[in-house]
Every structure is written in C-alpha cells, then in structure tokens.
Amino acid sequence: MYKHHSHIILSLLLIAGLGFSSYAQKPRGKEKRIAKKVEDHIEYLASDELAGRGTGSEGEQLSAKYIAAEFEKIGLSPKGEDGYFQHLDITTLRIAQDQSSLMVSKQVYTLFKEFYPLSISADNGDYKGLAINVKSGIKDDHLKYNDYENVNVAGKAVMISMETPEMNNPHSKFAAYAGIAERVKIAIDMGAKAVIFYSSNADLFPSGDLKKTDNIVGIPVYFVKKDLSELKSPEVDLTVQIMALSAQASNVLGYVDNGAEYTVVVGAHHDHLGYGENGGSLAPESGQIHNGADDNASGVAAVIELARIVKSKSKWFGNNNYLFIAFTGEELGLVGSKYFVSNPTIPLEKINYMINMDMVGKLDSTEKVLLINGVGTSPAWQGALDKASHKKKKIADVRTTESGLGASDHTSFYLSDIPAVHFFTGQHSHYHKPSDDPEIVNYGGEAFVIVYICKWMEIMDDQGKVEFTKTKDESPGRMSFKVTLGIMPDYIFDGEGLRVDGVKADNPGEAAGLKKGDIIISMNGKPILDIHDYMEHLAACEPGQEVPITVKRGEEIIDLTVKF
Numbered sequence: 021m022y023k024h025h026s027h028i029i030l031s032l033l034l035i036a037g038l039g040f041s042s043y044a045q046k047p048r049g050k051e052k053r054i055a056k057k058v059e060d061h062i063e064y065l066a067s068d069e070l071a072g073r074g075t076g077s078e079g080e081q082l083s084a085k086y087i088a089a090e091f092e093k094i095g096l097s098p099k100g101e102d103g104y105f106q107h108l109d110i111t112t113l114r115i116a117q118d119q120s121s122l123m124v125s126k127q128v129y130t131l132f133k134e135f136y137p138l139s140i141s142a143d144n145g146d147y148k149g150l151a152i153n154v155k156s157g158i159k160d161d162h163l164k165y166n167d168y169e170n171v172n173v174a175g176k177a178v179m180i181s182m183e184t185p186e187m188n189n190p191h192s193k194f195a196a197y198a199g200i201a202e203r204v205k206i207a208i209d210m211g212a213k214a215v216i217f218y219s220s221n222a223d224l225f226p227s228g229d230l231k232k233t234d235n236i237v238g239i240p241v242y243f244v245k246k247d248l249s250e251l252k253s254p255e256v257d258l259t260v261q262i263m264a265l266s267a268q269a270s271n272v273l274g275y276v277d278n279g280a281e282y283t284v285v286v287g288a289h290h291d292h293l294g295y296g297e298n299g300g301s302l303a304p305e306s307g308q309i310h311n312g313a314d315d316n317a318s319g320v321a322a323v324i325e326l327a328r329i330v331k332s333k334s335k336w337f338g339n340n341n342y343l344f345i346a347f348t349g350e351e352l353g354l355v356g357s358k359y360f361v362s363n364p365t366i367p368l369e370k371i372n373y374m375i376n377m378d379m380v381g382k383l384d385s386t387e388k389v390l391l392i393n394g395v396g397t398s399p400a401w402q403g404a405l406d407k408a409s410h411k412k413k414k415i416a417d418v419r420t421t422e423s424g425l426g427a428s429d430h431t432s433f434y435l436s437d438i439p440a441v442h443f444f445t446g447q448h449s450h451y452h453k454p455s456d457d458p459e460i461v462n463y464g465g466e467a468f469v470i471v472y473i474c475k476w477m478e479i480m481d482d483q484g485k486v487e488f489t490k491t492k493d494e495s496p497g498r499m500s501f502k503v504t505l506g507i508m509p510d511y512i513f514d515g516e517g518l519r520v521d522g523v524k525a526d527n528p529g530e531a532a533g534l535k536k537g538d539i540i541i542s543m544n545g546k547p548i549l550d551i552h553d554y555m556e557h558l559a560a561c562e563p564g565q566e567v568p569i570t571v572k573r574g575e576e577i578i579d580l581t582v583k584f
C-alpha cells in the first residue's frame with residue numbers, strides 16, 4: 021500500500037516539480053497574465069501538429085497563419101505584401117540532372133563519377149569555346165599576386181586548380197582563397213562565362229552537396245576529379261542543369277501606425293528545424309520533430325505579447341510607429357530577415373532601431389541572467405540599459421556584448437546600418453534537439469524578460485532617431501574554420517576564458533576529455549580570455565593538427581591535447 025502510496029506522493033511531487041520547472045519563477049499580476057499567454061502560444065507553436073515549423077513546410081505555414089490571426093486579434097494592421105504576409109520562395113531541393121555534361125579537349129566526362137556541379141553553380145547554363153587555365157585563380161592587389169596576369173578570360177571559361185600557394189602553411193596569406201567562393205567571384209569579375217575547378221588529390225575534392233541556400237552565381241561552376249594543369253587553353257563544351265524545387269515560406273508583419281516619422285521593428289523568427297532534415301540539428305539521426313519551444317516559439321510569443329502592450333498603451337509608445345515581424349528561414353541562414361531588408365515594406369531609412377528576440381524562454385531560474393547582444397550598435401542603448409530597472413529576484417543580472425554581428429536576425433538589420441539588439445536567455449542542452457519542448461520553458465522568467473524589454477522600448481521611445489554605430493566585428497568571411505572542437509560556448513559566462521556549456525558527442529573536444537563546465541584558458545600556448553580569442557585561435561587550426569589546451573575544472577588546472 022505504502023509503496024503504492026509512496027508512488028502517488030512521488031508522482032504528485034514530480035508533477036508539482038514539473039509545474040514548478042515550467043513556472044520556475046512565480047509571476048504575479050500582470051506578469052502572470054503574460055506568462056499564461058506565452059504558454060498558450062508556445063504550446064501551439066511547439067506542438068507536434070506544426071512538426072517543427074521547417075521553412076517552407078506545412079507546419080511553418082500553420083505557424084504563420086496563427087501569428088497573423090493573433091496580430092489581427094490585437095488590432096495590428098497588415099504590413100506585408102499579401103495582408104500580414106510577405107511570401108518568399110525557398111529552394112527546398114536541388115538535384116543535378118542527367119543533361120548536365122562536360123567535354124574538355126574532346127574527352128567526355130561522366131557526371132558524378134568524373135565531374136559534378138558545385139553548390140555555388142548557376143542552376144542552368146552552358147558554354148562552348150576556349151577555357152583558359154589560370155592556375156589557382158587568385159588575383160589580390162594587396163598581396164601583389166595575380167594569376168590573371170597577361171591572360172584575357174573575358175567571355176571565356178577558366179580552369180582553376182584546387183591547390184593554392186603555400187597550401188600547407190596554416191598562417192598563409194592565401195588562406196582566404198582556400199575555398200571556392202572567393203575565386204569564383206574573381207573569375208566573374210574578370211569576365212569568365214564558366215569555371216572548371218580541378219584536382220586529382222582527393223583531400224582537396226570540394227563538397228558535391230547542392231545547398232539550398234547558397235548564393236548561387238550566374239554561371240556554371242564544375243569540379244573535375246582530374247589534374248588538368250597540363251591543359252593551357254583547351255576547347256570545352258559544357259551544359260549544367262540543376263533541378264531546383266521550391267516552396268513558399270512567409271514572414272508575418274503587423275503594424276501600429278502612430279503617425280510618427282520613424283518606425284521601430286520588433287522581431288523574432290518563427291521557423292525551426294522540422295525533423296532536422298535541413299541541417300542545423302544536433303540530433304539529425306533522430307529523425308524526430310524538433311519542436312523548437314525555446315528556439316524560437318518563445319521569441320514569437322514575446323513579439324505577440326509586446327505588440328499587445330504597445331497597441332494598448334499608445335501614450336507610452338507614441339513617438340514611433342511599431343512594426344512587429346515574425347521572420348521565416350532564420351535556421352537556413354537568416355533568409356527571411358535578409359529578404360525583408362532587401363524587400364522592405366516600409367522605407368529602410370525610416371526604421372529607427374530593431375529589437376530581436378531569439379531564445380528568451382530559458383531564463384535560468386537560479387542564475388537569472390539575461391544577455392543582450394549588439395549594444396555597441398547605438399550609443400542610445402546604454403541609456404536604456406542604465407534606466408531600465410529589474411528586480412533581482414526576477415532578473416538577477418543583465419550582461420551585454422557589443423558586436424552587431426550574431427547568429428540571428430538582428431544581424432540583417434545591423435548590416436543595413438540599423439541599430440539592432442538581440443535578447444537571449446542563453447544556450448542549453450536542448451538546443452537544436454527534439455527535446456526543446458514546452459516543458460523546458462520558464463514561462464515566469466519569460467514574462468519578466470518581456471516586461472523588461474517593454475521598459476527598454478518605453479525609454480527608447482522618446483529618444484528621437486537614435487544614432488547608428490558600427491561595432492568592432494570579426495569581418496564576415498575572414499574567420500573561416502577548418503576544424504571544430506564540437507563544444508557549445510557559454511555566451512553568458514563573463515569570467516576569463518571560454519566556459520564550455522556543452523560537449524557534442526563524437527567530436528575532438530569529447531575525445532580530448534573536455535567536460536561541460538570546463539573553462540578553456542589557453543589554446544596552442546596562447547591565452548584565451550574570451551570567445552573572440554577562442555574563435556581566433558580555432559580559425560588558425562588545421563585538420564590533423566594536435567593542439568594543447570589548458571582548462572580550469574573547479575580549482576584544478578588540467579592540460580589536454582586535442583587532435584583535430
């Protein structure tokens with residue numbers, strides 16, 4: 021009986037515990053009402069019915085419809101091209117067709133077996149005529165290096181070896197040219213009509229994956245598994261035909277028109293990973309629904325509840341108009357927000373600033389630390405930071421980073437010279453896994469975060485047009501990584517070093533003995549003070565290299581060796 025009794029008590033405790041974890045922090049009054057609304061939104065958006073809201077999927081379209089209906093209920097006016105919607109076509113699949121052909125110097129090559137199109141290639145195109153061999157195809161005035169010297173390739177095809185000068189030197193000044201994209205760009209600038217990369221060294225064979233979101237160029241780009249360096253200017257005849265399937269995806273836009281000159285954008289992405297089939301998943305083999313409760317049903321819920329407040333309290337928010345946007349395609353590379361800034365439904369120069377919420381549902385109920393990225397993008401943010409109060413028992417600490425560049429939609433606005441910040445409650449072990457479910461969300465904590473963001477917006481509302489400042493960023497594309505440690509950095513940690521928030525299975529970090537909680541303090545003999553040092557030194561590491569790292573584990577200092 022007792023046992024049975026104990027079972028009941030145990031399960032009651034568990035349910036209470038669970039109840040307690042979803043409401044890890046107990047909101048009252050207004051915040052309690054907000055938390056309940058947030059819960060309703062997340063329960064629906066992260067339900068199995070929406071199947072992980074993969075971009076262009078039925079679940080994503082259901083999500084878009086739900087958000088538009090909420091915007092309508094609140095009384096926002098439609099600000100898309102199709103009512104509340106801004107539709108965009110997303111390529112969902114690209115497959116090279118048998119009609120794709122290649123002949124070089126009268127030799128016909130076999131598709132896939134001997135040659136294949138590269139992801140950057142145009143989907144359709146052909147070329148017949150001379151191809152000029154330009155060795156590594158590098159032209160860099162800064163480095164005083166030019167493989168196009170004394171050759172005119174305008175209107176012709178070019179042949180480029182995968183090999184680059186000083187290839188075995190990790191610190192080579194040519195490192196930026198190791199990839200494909202830079203050299204294709206140069207060839208196009210030189211007037212080339214097609215590009216044929218070649219190599220017989222299997223270590224240098226580029227991926228044949230035809231990515232759906234690559235910025236494809238306007239000309240055919242092929243790779244041949246053969247050393248063609250002997251051929252100086254052969255006759256070539258090629259056709260590329262890639263079938264690209266696309267589906268419709270949607271940004272959702274609702275507007276509060278206060279008749280003001282400038283508009284504030286408040287946004288969050290509503291797409292997620294579906295079944296993990298489109299990349300980005302940390303459990304791709306699971307084939308399960310990635311419900312994306314924290315990433316980013318939580319952000320969408322925050323957009324809807326902030327819209328409700330702004331609409332109802334126009335006297336606090338009367339100096340700007342407000343545009344609430346749920347972006348699609350974020351997980352595919354900020355596709356929806358990039359699309360919006362290149363197809364804005366209000367003039368870009370009339371956007372005052374942008375607030376992005378991506379993962380605001382996991383405020384740690386012990387540490388209660390909120391992170392705000394991008395505060396260097398306007399001097400005005402400091403004012404909001406100083407004035408916006410927060411009760412310690414709700415949000416214990418607010419930490420900030422400067423850079424406008426980050427892994428979410430605020431970056432698209434920053435790159436359009438619009439001040440933009442990203443509110444974030446931090447990484448966690450459910451990130452990009454099927455277990456990112458409604459049960460893990462701290463609804464009370466999210467309500468506190470929403471009220472805090474609301475204060476920011478109130479303070480910012482009477483600042484007029486705020487100034488934009490460029491931040492010290494790692495220039496995009498300069499930091500390319502050839503290896504990974506397979507860890508998740510702790511973005512919240514503000515001590516010296518890089519704190520490890522998660523260690524991915526079957527990766528060099530795990531093999532080296534790294535553990536969650538370790539603080540990396542040196543790498544390859546160089547001190548690691550923060551995530552930037554870590555990224556800089558990781559970018560210099562090469563496949564196969566053995567690198568000593570030192571970590572702090574509790575009070576212990578441990579030396580480990582990573583084999584990349």
Ligand SMILES: [Zn+2]
Pocket residue numbers: 289315316350378379428
């Ligand atoms: Zn996200």
